[in-house]
Amino acid sequence: MGSGFDITAEDIRVFLDEAEELLQAMEAGILRLESEASDPDPEVIQDIFRAAHTLKGSSATLGHQSMAELTHAMENVLDRLRKGKVSVTTPLVDTLFRCLDVLKIFKDEIATGEPAAVNTDEVMRELAALEGTADSAEPAAPAPAGGDVALPALTPEQQAKLEQAQARGLKAYQAQVALSPEAAMPAVRAFQALLAVADIGQIVLSVPTQEEVENDQVGADLKLLFVTGESVEKVHEVLREVPEIAIQVLAPYQPSLPAATPGPAEEVAAAAMAPPASGAAQAATGAPQPAPGAAPPAESNSGGPVRTTRSGLRTVRVDVEVLDNLMNTVGELVIERTRLQQVLSRLEVEREGDELSQVMSSALAQLGRLTGNLQEEIQRARMLPVENLFRKFPRMIRDIAHKAGKEINFIVRGEETELDRSVIEEIGDPLMHLLRNAVDHGIESAEERLAAGKPAAGTVILEAFHEENHIIISVRDDGRGVDPEKIRASAVRKGIISEEAARRLSDPEAVNLIWAPGFSTKQEVSEVSGRGVGLDVVQKNIERINGSVEIRSTVGQGTEFRVKLPLTLAIIRALQVELVGTTYCIPLGSVVETDRIPTSEIQTVRQREVIVKRGEVIPLLRLAEAFGLQRPEGYEEPEEIFVVIVAVMGRQIGLVVDSLIGEGDVVIKPLGRFIGEIPGISGATIMGDGDVAIILDVSSLVDSVQGEAGRLETVAQ
Amino acid sequence: MERVTAADEQVVVFTIGGQEYALPISGVREIITWTAPTPVPEAPPYVEGVISVRGEVLPVVDLSRRFGLVSDRAEEQRRIIILEMDGQSAGLIVDDVVAVESVAAGRLAPPSPLLVNIGGLNDAVVDGILQLGENRLVVVLGPARMLETALQ
Numbered sequence A: 001m002g003s004g005f006d007i008t009a010e011d012i013r014v015f016l017d018e019a020e021e022l023l024q025a026m027e028a029g030i031l032r033l034e035s036e037a038s039d040p041d042p043e044v045i046q047d048i049f050r051a052a053h054t055l056k057g058s059s060a061t062l063g064h065q066s067m068a069e070l071t072h073a074m075e076n077v078l079d080r081l082r083k084g085k086v087s088v089t090t091p092l093v094d095t096l097f098r099c100l101d102v103l104k105i106f107k108d109e110i111a112t113g114e115p116a117a118v119n120t121d122e123v124m125r126e127l128a129a130l131e132g133t134a135d136s137a138e139p140a141a142p143a144p145a146g147g148d149v150a151l152p153a154l155t156p157e158q159q160a161k162l163e164q165a166q167a168r169g170l171k172a173y174q175a176q177v178a179l180s181p182e183a184a185m186p187a188v189r190a191f192q193a194l195l196a197v198a199d200i201g202q203i204v205l206s207v208p209t210q211e212e213v214e215n216d217q218v219g220a221d222l223k224l225l226f227v228t229g230e231s232v233e234k235v236h237e238v239l240r241e242v243p244e245i246a247i248q249v250l251a252p253y254q255p256s257l258p259a260a261t262p263g264p265a266e267e268v269a270a271a272a273m274a275p276p277a278s279g280a281a282q283a284a285t286g287a288p289q290p291a292p293g294a295a296p297p298a299e300s301n302s303g304g305p306v307r308t309t310r311s312g313l314r315t316v317r318v319d320v321e322v323l324d325n326l327m328n329t330v331g332e333l334v335i336e337r338t339r340l341q342q343v344l345s346r347l348e349v350e351r352e353g354d355e356l357s358q359v360m361s362s363a364l365a366q367l368g369r370l371t372g373n374l375q376e377e378i379q380r381a382r383m384l385p386v387e388n389l390f391r392k393f394p395r396m397i398r399d400i401a402h403k404a405g406k407e408i409n410f411i412v413r414g415e416e417t418e419l420d421r422s423v424i425e426e427i428g429d430p431l432m433h434l435l436r437n438a439v440d441h442g443i444e445s446a447e448e449r450l451a452a453g454k455p456a457a458g459t460v461i462l463e464a465f466h467e468e469n470h471i472i473i474s475v476r477d478d479g480r481g482v483d484p485e486k487i488r489a490s491a492v493r494k495g496i497i498s499e500e501a502a503r504r505l506s507d508p509e510a511v512n513l514i515w516a517p518g519f520s521t522k523q524e525v526s527e528v529s530g531r532g533v534g535l536d537v538v539q540k541n542i543e544r545i546n547g548s549v550e551i552r553s554t555v556g557q558g559t560e561f562r563v564k565l566p567l568t569l570a571i572i573r574a575l576q577v578e579l580v581g582t583t584y585c586i587p588l589g590s591v592v593e594t595d596r597i598p599t600s601e602i603q604t605v606r607q608r609e610v611i612v613k614r615g616e617v618i619p620l621l622r623l624a625e626a627f628g629l630q631r632p633e634g635y636e637e638p639e640e641i642f643v644v645i646v647a648v649m650g651r652q653i654g655l656v657v658d659s660l661i662g663e664g665d666v667v668i669k670p671l672g673r674f675i676g677e678i679p680g681i682s683g684a685t686i687m688g689d690g691d692v693a694i695i696l697d698v699s700s701l702v703d704s705v706q707g708e709a710g711r712l713e714t715v716a717q
Numbered sequence B: 001m002e003r004v005t006a007a008d009e010q011v012v013v014f015t016i017g018g019q020e021y022a023l024p025i026s027g028v029r030e031i032i033t034w035t036a037p038t039p040v041p042e043a044p045p046y047v048e049g050v051i052s053v054r055g056e057v058l059p060v061v062d063l064s065r066r067f068g069l070v071s072d073r074a075e076e077q078r079r080i081i082i083l084e085m086d087g088q089s090a091g092l093i094v095d096d097v098v099a100v101e102s103v104a105a106g107r108l109a110p111p112s113p114l115l116v117n118i119g120g121l122n123d124a125v126v127d128g129i130l131q132l133g134e135n136r137l138v139v140v141l142g143p144a145r146m147l148e149t150a151l152q
Helices: A009-035 A042-061 A065-082 A090-112 A121-131 A156-167 A186-200 A210-214 A232-240 A264-272 A278-285 A320-350 A355-381 A392-404 A421-442 A446-451 A484-493 A499-504 A507-515 A535-544 A698-705 A708-716 B113-119 B143-151
Strands: A171-179 A201-207 A221-228 A245-252 A383-385 A408-413 A418-420 A458-467 A470-477 A548-554 A558-566 A571-579 A582-587 A591-598 A603-605 A608-613 A616-622 A640-648 A651-657 A659-667 A681-686 A692-696 B009-016 B019-024 B028-033 B047-053 B056-062 B079-085 B088-094 B096-103 B126-133 B136-141
Touching: A009 A042, A009 A090, A009 A392, A042 A065, A042 A090, A065 A090, A065 A121, A090 A121, A156 A171, A156 A201, A156 A221, A171 A186, A171 A232, A186 A201, A186 A210, A186 A221, A186 A232, A186 A245, A201 A210, A232 A245, A320 A355, A355 A383, A383 A421, A392 A408, A392 A421, A418 A421, A421 A458, A421 A470, A421 A535, A421 A558, A484 A499, A484 A507, A507 A535, A507 A548, A535 A548, A571 A640, A571 A651, A571 A692, A616 A698, A640 A659, A640 A698, A651 A698, A659 A681, A681 B056, A692 B047, B009 B079, B009 B088, B009 B136, B047 B088, B079 B096, B079 B143, B096 B126
Parallel strands: A408 A458, A582 A692, A616 A651, B019 B136, B056 B088
Antiparallel strands: A171 A221, A171 A245, A201 A221, A383 A418, A458 A470, A470 A558, A548 A558, A571 A582, A571 A659, A591 A640, A603 A608, A608 A616, A640 A651, A681 A692, B009 B019, B009 B096, B028 B079, B047 B056, B079 B088, B126 B136
16 A cells, blocks of 8 residues: 555644554553453453554554554454453463554654664564464355446446457456455455456456555455456456455456446345445445445444544644643733733723723723633643553553563552643653652562562552642652661762761651762662663752652652642742842742841851751842842841742752742743853743743752752751 | 835834944844833843743843943833844844835945944944945944844
């Protein structure tokens, strides 16, 4: 099947999106099959089947024959599974997984446009083996070699073609070949039959047409009218070389019997055509007008796959960029509304009680409500359930567990929890690493577990849930836990901290050393999680999207990593503060508390101003000075300063600001290429009055005061 | 008004500190009235700050400071020319926008060192000199190079 169709980049994108979803659905289904091997849920099998079928259709449309053939072969096995003819066994599950792997490679092949040189022979053989045995029944009745074929009426062009050929001394034949219901790709067989005939003659017409065949629209058989100089025997010979077809009719064409008025002869012939001949019957009895192009579509054989209809879907795919643009537009709308509001307040002052200003006031209130709704809806449109991300993990855990020789009971909860699309995109890798870590380092070997009085199978729980204005994703295991003693020893050995300092660390502080660059609790880096990426990178990646991660562990009982994420990257809740007459925003997620502190309470430790709160020493950062902002002349420091205490990973500093303004949702905008990255600043936002406010990057501000070394130093004091 | 022919290019003529300058209109997205920029701490030297234009946050550059010119306008009377290059935009603070002029091909003289130094500019940012009238010489700036220079 050539790919002589107009495939646009958009088609490919849609295909890739769809394929990704289908592959994930299949993977989830196969995993379920495996876990319920003794009593598989027919629904699950049906789901996998449906996904394979849809993928077959779309890959065939795209002209990816190997992908279509593979999915078709999977379909056959799944069909037998569905009918209870085979049962769920480990080889079966493994084969299905291998198929998925190959399909993923095919998908990438389509995405990149570069052939991946995959050989499907082996996996096809495995599938064939699974499919084989029991009832390898051939299509029942041996075909009659004579009779008539119910062909549609010839068009004038076809008639002319036929007459010309006959004038040249060629003979016209009609043929009907049955496509075996067991055929992996009936369309391919039909296509081969067409080619075989075209090789020795000229096809006048076929049902289905070549185009339909290329589109995978084939029924139970293929009907042909062709001219050739060869003998009937020769035609027989070439057709017999096509596997998985059976010649039912091959006879000289009788032009006197147009199909437009089907005589009893044809009906008998059609009825005699076995096995499932509904396609033929349909063509025969319903023949009056269907033009060749309008032949009944595929899947007429009983028990065959049901074409998934899309009419029931109420969703559309939208480019994220469109949503971003919508979001921007709404932002402007809000700003314009604020301007109108200002006009209104002036009107109200100048023309008190004026009817016009009252109308405007109510219209503006309404406008405000509507823009608010709009903003909320668009934000919601950007949200996706984490399910899309979580679906990847069960298979990964299964593979890692197999490799590590561990038995893992993997539980996923809260898949329906929604997160902004951009957050989901960023959080996949860090989560994958934490999960690998749990399986590889967290869960003990079966022997160790049994010795510790635990069940042999370890449990890993991945859970997502809401917590206030955040989403928490927790990765929990019931493994050996993190031993602070071992961490201390390891950190000292690796030169991350001095022995003296290590001894002073509390147990939770010691556990937090795992985040230090270059730290790994296992002495040897295992094949599974040792990919050169440490937990420090995981932490950095999570912080980059305004999230945070913490570890909670009990020796002998297990470890939990808690990833705290903002609901969205685009909008954050921020504390607005004032610095030398300008508004700045501090992401509320990192704000611990705000306080007014008399300057007399500021102490100086090692040339740095600090305050002491509840026995904790908190270094201060005077933002105006740090940013080099010019104070107006004659500025005198007030007797009390405003301090916003922020924390990143338990490291606290106090930001000194001029005053507190309030809090609100702000949309983060980049500062752009011309300005570039400025330490301490993560972006800007447009306020309700159209002014721009700078958003502070708390993480880098904390780093600037308490570097990695500085932190340990403070701890060690 | 001069007639615009196909070979003509249009330039936006504006003033800074009494001197006339021009920018090719192809690089100008729009011209807006004064909007006070929000200062960005530790931004490149000639970035006056950022403003919001249609939901976008854009940096604003003050050329008069870059070239040692003294603006003769009150802030509120100044204007901001929004330049756009490669999908990135930035604002340029000017005293006033005078006119949009058509330049017949060939009337743009290459910058002579003598003329260029009039406005305290250097040839890094000047595309050419345009003679608009008897005693009217306009320095035509190259927007991309100018922004690059300003942000250095």
